[in-house]
Amino acid sequence: MILPDMSLLASLNPKQYTAVTAPPGPILVRAGAGSGKTRVLTLRIAYLIAECGVSPSHILALTFTNKAAREMRQRLRNLPGVSIRGLTAGTFHSVCAALLREHITGRIGRYTSDFTIYAEDEQAQLAALALDAARERPPVLLEPTELLRHISRAKSRLLTPRLAARFARDDLERFVAGCYQRYQRSLEHANALDFDDLILLTHRLLAEHPDVLDTCQARWRHVLIDEYQDTDPAQYALVELLTRPSPANGHVRSLFAVGDGMQAIYGFRNADHTIIARFERDFPEARVIELATNYRSRQPILDAAYAVIRHSRAVQPMALRATKPEPPRGAGHVPPLQIVDAKDARDEAERVTRSIVDLLRRGRRPRDIAILYRSRHMSRTFESALRHVRIPYALRGATGFFERAVVRDTLAYLRVVNNPADNLSFNRIANVPPRGLGAGALATLSAFAAQRGLSLSETLAHPEVLAALSPKAAESARQLAALFVRWRRLVDGGMPPDHVLADVLERIGYQAWLEQRLEPEELADARAHVQELANAAAEHTALNAFLQEVALLTSADDDDDERDRVQLSTIHAAKGLEWPIVFVAGLEEGTLPHEHSLVTPDGVEEERRLCYVALTRAGEQLYLSWAASRVRGKPTKPSRFLNEIEAYGRERAGRNVAS
Numbered sequence: 073m074i075l076p077d078m079s080l081l082a083s084l085n086p087k088q089y090t091a092v093t094a095p096p097g098p099i100l101v102r103a104g105a106g107s108g109k110t111r112v113l114t115l116r117i118a119y120l121i122a123e124c125g126v127s128p129s130h131i132l133a134l135t136f137t138n139k140a141a142r143e144m145r146q147r148l149r150n151l152p153g154v155s156i157r158g159l160t161a162g163t164f165h166s167v168c169a170a171l172l173r174e175h176i177t178g179r180i181g182r183y184t185s186d187f188t189i190y191a192e193d194e195q196a197q198l199a200a201l202a203l204d205a206a207r208e209r210p211p212v213l214l215e216p217t218e219l220l221r222h223i224s225r226a227k228s229r230l231l232t233p234r235l236a237a238r239f240a241r242d243d244l245e246r247f248v249a250g251c252y253q254r255y256q257r258s259l260e261h262a263n264a265l266d267f268d269d270l271i272l273l274t275h276r277l278l279a280e281h282p283d284v285l286d287t288c289q290a291r292w293r294h295v296l297i298d299e300y301q302d303t304d305p306a307q308y309a310l311v312e313l314l315t316r317p318s319p320a321n322g323h324v325r326s327l328f329a330v331g332d333g334m335q336a337i338y339g340f341r342n343a344d345h346t347i348i349a350r351f352e353r354d355f356p357e358a359r360v361i362e363l364a365t366n367y368r369s370r371q372p373i374l375d376a377a378y379a380v381i382r383h384s385r386a387v388q389p390m391a392l393r394a395t396k397p398e399p400p401r402g403a404g405h406v407p408p409l410q411i412v413d414a415k416d417a418r419d420e421a422e423r424v425t426r427s428i429v430d431l432l433r434r435g436r437r438p439r440d441i442a443i444l445y446r447s448r449h450m451s452r453t454f455e456s457a458l459r460h461v462r463i464p465y466a467l468r469g470a471t472g473f474f475e476r477a478v479v480r481d482t483l484a485y486l487r488v489v490n491n492p493a494d495n496l497s498f499n500r501i502a503n504v505p506p507r508g509l510g511a512g513a514l515a516t517l518s519a520f521a522a523q524r525g526l527s528l529s530e531t532l533a534h535p536e537v538l539a540a541l542s543p544k545a546a547e548s549a550r551q552l553a554a555l556f557v558r559w560r561r562l563v564d565g566g567m568p569p570d571h572v573l574a575d576v577l578e579r580i581g582y583q584a585w586l587e588q589r590l591e592p593e594e595l596a597d598a599r600a601h602v603q604e605l606a607n608a609a610a611e612h613t614a615l616n617a618f619l620q621e622v623a624l625l626t627s628a629d630d631d632d633d634e635r636d637r638v639q640l641s642t643i644h645a646a647k648g649l650e651w652p653i654v655f656v657a658g659l660e661e662g663t664l665p666h667e668h669s670l671v672t673p674d675g676v677e678e679e680r681r682l683c684y685v686a687l688t689r690a691g692e693q694l695y696l697s698w699a700a701s702r703v704r705g706k707p708t709k710p711s712r713f714l715n716e717i718e719a720y721g722r723e724r725a726g727r728n729v730a731s
């Protein structure tokens with residue numbers, strides 16, 4: 073509990089105290105996971121306000137997610153004697169968007185303050201247009217998303233189309249620069265900004281308009297950044313400019329950054345993981361404070377994290393010391409580290425769930441527990457297993473697997489096949505993919521069905537209905553009716569559910585339709601989801617049984633607002649968070665490290681840091697699970713990270729392995 077005035081600081085260790093109370097200047101707090109960086113940053117704000125009399129409106133706090141900013145505000149509000157009226161706290165993107173709305177009109181090109189922010193699918197459309205409009209032939213075949221990756225990379229390095237063209241070193245880069253120019257022009261024509269523009273144009277605004285820079289510097293005299301290791305070069309340049317000593321800020325660069333190079337996991341989004349190491353070079357008057365004490369995790373958990381990160385080439389690994397004393401061994405001793413060996417993904421989920429049941433029985437709350445995994449689609453098996461035993465769970469930062477549109481569409485088809493009276497499912501897919509059975513046609517069907525007491529799918533090929541529809545709609549209705557007859561026959565003939573599912577997807581041209589409307593990254597996700605659904609279907613011999621299991625899963629009570637739930641999260645989304653008990657799933661080669669990463673050394677390095685992030689989320693107990701096979705019976709190998717942990721464990725005595 074923190075008390076007002078100076079006692080606010082009583083709970084800090086000496087290093088933390090030094091950081092919180094350091095005189096303004098460029099300050100970097102460089103420290104491992106769980107050492108109190110975020111807490112120090114929060115208390116630094118409180119200190120500036122409560123002790124130094126700084127007005128909250130003179131403070132800018134940059135967090136990695138908006139949720140983190142909300143939590144920080146909440147924590148500050150709870151401190152007695154601290155008012156945060158006027159404090160700016162948010163992500164780079166949200167703060168920049170607000171700044172641009174205020175100042176962009178008349179200052180940058182033809183943009184006005186009503187600009188739209190284009191999301192990925194709109195970006196992909198513009199990128200496709202930019203590719204189509206190219207007069208020269210591309211040196212290699214380039215998909216819109218690949219082009220967008222190139223453009224994003226250029227923007228994250230503050231390269232305008234003109235600079236990109238000037239610095240282009242080969243045909244591909246020259247071609248991309250041309251596309252980038254067209255892409256950027258069409259954005260500007262639409263008075264639209266993409267995500268990277270929020271940073272890029274804010275930088276330009278400040279660099280080209282001294283009056284705006286002056287206003288900002290006078291307003292935000294103190295800038296604080298959490299998760300500094302995931303800052304990209306454009307964001308860095310922006311911060312450098314914003315905090316540059318000037319009359320407006322009293323000639324002091326008051327920049328307080330906290331970060332951990334071992335946790336840099338956004339290289340794939342152009343973050344520059346060397347940024348931490350460069351701090352002292354960039355700001356010669358910098359003060360660097362290192363925190364070595366960990367307040368989150370028991371020592372064996374930190375040892376496991378160290379076992380993985382000590383092999384890192386890119387970062388200088390630091391071993392962490394726990395403050396939590398290890399409880400004496402003997403009756404009631406909970407092993408801090410356990411390894412779960414599973415046959416396959418389903419077995420893994422069941423074993424993890426059994427452990428969770430056991431933990432709950434021993435008095436743990438669901439909210440004390442998190443399951444972390446590398447890729448989003450991996451939540452599916454855990455969701456099924458948890459629902460099966462009625463353990464409440466929440467999926468962080470995503471909709472549940474069975475709630476996802478692709479999954480629901482596909483299931484809706486199977487439901488109609490299984491039960492032609494299922495009008496809700498029929499309504500969902502009548503025009504998905506679009507086949508000319510829009511609202512008008514459905515109204516005709518509905519009216520007739522109601523009149524005759526038939527289901528929608530049964531009226532589909534009725535002559536009277538067909539006569540009432542437009543020729544195109546009638547033709548579609550006839551074809552769809554024939555398909556349902558076909559699928560029903562396949563089911564009656566004993567075809568396994570996953571094969572029926574494959575036939576459905578093929579006949580309706582679902583993949584092609586997804587390809588048309590999804591941005592390739594989403595498409596990969598959607599494909600993975602469909603594959604997951606097929607895996608689930610393959611576990612059953614009868615369509616009926618499969619659908620029933622799924623129905624029980626989806627009808628679970630989801631609307632109670634109690635947050636006492638097991639947290640399911642990707643590792644990326646778990647950054648900065650902590651739980652007493654953490655399960656890290658899928659520790660296999662190809663899963664973590666992810667197969668895409670295996671082609672480059674940098675890729676594997678980033679996976680290593682990702683694994684470090686995962687392990688260091690745990691306070692008291694860490695479970696590491698792996699499955700001997702994950703996809704369709706193909707055997708896997710345990711993750712190199714798991715091997716490293718075990719090897720390190722063997723180097724030291726007292727290894728606990730349970731299954």
Ligand SMILES: Nc1ncnc2c1ncn2[C@@H]1O[C@H](COP(=O)(O)OP(=O)(O)OP(=O)(O)O)[C@@H](O)[C@H]1O
Pocket residue numbers: 083084085088103104105106107108109110111112332335366367368647648649650688
């Ligand atoms: N001096 C302290 N005394 C007691 N608890 C502390 C102290 N400093 C930090 N903690 C606690 O340690 C935990 C980790 O702190 P925090 O989340 O700030 O670490 P972090 O360095 O930001 O971690 P990450 O790198 O994962 O973001 C929190 O529960 C925090 O309240």
Ligand SMILES: [Mg+2]
Pocket residue numbers: 109110111648
């Ligand atoms: Mg933190």
